[in-house]
Amino acid sequence: MTQPVLEAVNLAQSYEVSRGFLSAPATVKAVAGISFRLAPRSTLAVVGESGSGKSTLARMLTMIEAPGAGSLFLNGVDVAEADAATRRRYRGEVQMVFQNPYGSLNPRQTIGAAIEEPLLVNTPLPAAERRARALDMMARVGLRPEHHGRYPHMFSGGQRQRIAIARALVLKPKILVLDEPVSALDVSVRAQVLNLLVELQEGLGVAYVFVSHDLGVVRHMADEVMVMYLGRAVEHGPRDAIFSAAKHPYTRALMSATPMADPGAKKDRIVLEGELPSPFNPPTGCPFNPRCPLVMARCRSEMPPLETKAGRLVACWAAQDTPGPTPMRREAAAA
Numbered sequence: 001m002t003q004p005v006l007e008a009v010n011l012a013q014s015y016e017v018s019r020g021f022l023s024a025p026a027t028v029k030a031v032a033g034i035s036f037r038l039a040p041r042s043t044l045a046v047v048g049e050s051g052s053g054k055s056t057l058a059r060m061l062t063m064i065e066a067p068g069a070g071s072l073f074l075n076g077v078d079v080a081e082a083d084a085a086t087r088r089r090y091r092g093e094v095q096m097v098f099q100n101p102y103g104s105l106n107p108r109q110t111i112g113a114a115i116e117e118p119l120l121v122n123t124p125l126p127a128a129e130r131r132a133r134a135l136d137m138m139a140r141v142g143l144r145p146e147h148h149g150r151y152p153h154m155f156s157g158g159q160r161q162r163i164a165i166a167r168a169l170v171l172k173p174k175i176l177v178l179d180e181p182v183s184a185l186d187v188s189v190r191a192q193v194l195n196l197l198v199e200l201q202e203g204l205g206v207a208y209v210f211v212s213h214d215l216g217v218v219r220h221m222a223d224e225v226m227v228m229y230l231g232r233a234v235e236h237g238p239r240d241a242i243f244s245a246a247k248h249p250y251t252r253a254l255m256s257a258t259p260m261a262d263p264g265a266k267k268d269r270i271v272l273e274g275e276l277p278s279p280f281n282p283p284t285g286c287p288f289n290p291r292c293p294l295v296m297a298r299c300r301s302e303m304p305p306l307e308t309k310a311g312r313l314v315a316c317w318a319a320q321d322t323p324g325p326t327p328m329r330r331e332a333a334a335a
């Protein structure tokens with residue numbers, strides 16, 4: 001890979017959570033050692049069930065929350081260890097777009113003021129230049145100049161997400177972290193916002209970390225895919241390798257639940273049994289073992305390492321280092 005624009009090494013975050021006043025507080029390992037290298041202008045998609053640690057990872061990547069452990073390198077400097085000035089600079093380079101654009105926009109601020117605010121806080125630019133840059137960014141995201149003086153409630157959900165994207169990009173960051181950016185939008189406008197993101201990436205050369213639980217969206221957007229389960233990466237590699245031949249049984253199960261992710265495939269369904277285990281008390285060995293159709297004795301005692309097999313990283317004792325997807329014993333035709 002060319003020099004990565006961002007490198008995460010063993011990022012981890014735990015939270016102490018109270019469990020009622022008679023029990024001792026418990027620790028949740030929300031993210032338990034995530035590493036990746038993000039190439040410039042590329043998109044890393046992060047997928048996984050609710051509670052797998054995607055948003056926690058996103059908050060650490062944007063330094064909204066300092067990592068509990070691990071390193072985060074931007075241009076070779078570890079920001080997790082850096083002084084306040086370096087962290088401030090970092091926050092300019094790595095911006096975030098949230099799921100709900102209404103929550104991230106101040107209802108009493110015009111959208112022009114909202115988009116100019118990062119420039120006001122972080123740059124010495126005069127008012128006229130701030131306005132010019134905001135208008136330029138508004139045009140890039142498909143908003144008209146007359147929108148500048150209007151308030152968030154005057155816009156549709158899709159337009160509000162365009163405003164949030166313009167605000168995140170106005171400082172020309174190198175990286176945009178998007179946490180479920182289209183999940184709250186009407187299906188009819190999702191594709192428009194996704195296409196806008198693709199266009200902006202080409203035009204501005206920004207790299208994306210794209211969090212989503214929708215594999216159809218991930219397939220459209222990603223260069224690389226990381227599948228998370230209980231705070232860990234279980235499979236991570238080039239999009240085509242993963243979509244054409246997933247090696248981890250969890251990835252296969254997610255895909256079989258997404259009809260559009262594999263339109264040509266035969267109608268086999270792998271039904272995930274049980275719920276995501278409690279993060280307070282994860283299973284020993286492989287965290288996926290209680291739900292895994294391929295479980296073996298070893299899986300209950302030893303955590304499989306994340307290692308290279310068939311052109312991607314995968315953490316599974318049963319995954320084979322051969323082309324083609326990992327066969328699933330319990331695969332049965334859907335009713």
Ligand SMILES: Nc1ncnc2c1ncn2[C@@H]1O[C@H](COP(=O)(O)OP(=O)(O)OP(=O)(O)O)[C@@H](O)[C@H]1O
Nearest residue numbers: 015017028030049050051052053054055056057279
């Ligand atoms: N501030 C916090 N305090 C305590 N526990 C937290 C906190 N933030 C996250 N967690 C816990 O960490 C785990 C991971 O949560 P996270 O929000 O990162 O998951 P997620 O993959 O983004 O889920 P979703 O798809 O529902 O958004 C969960 O068990 C969650 O309850």
Ligand SMILES: [Mg+2]
Nearest residue numbers: 054055056179
């Ligand atoms: Mg989340």
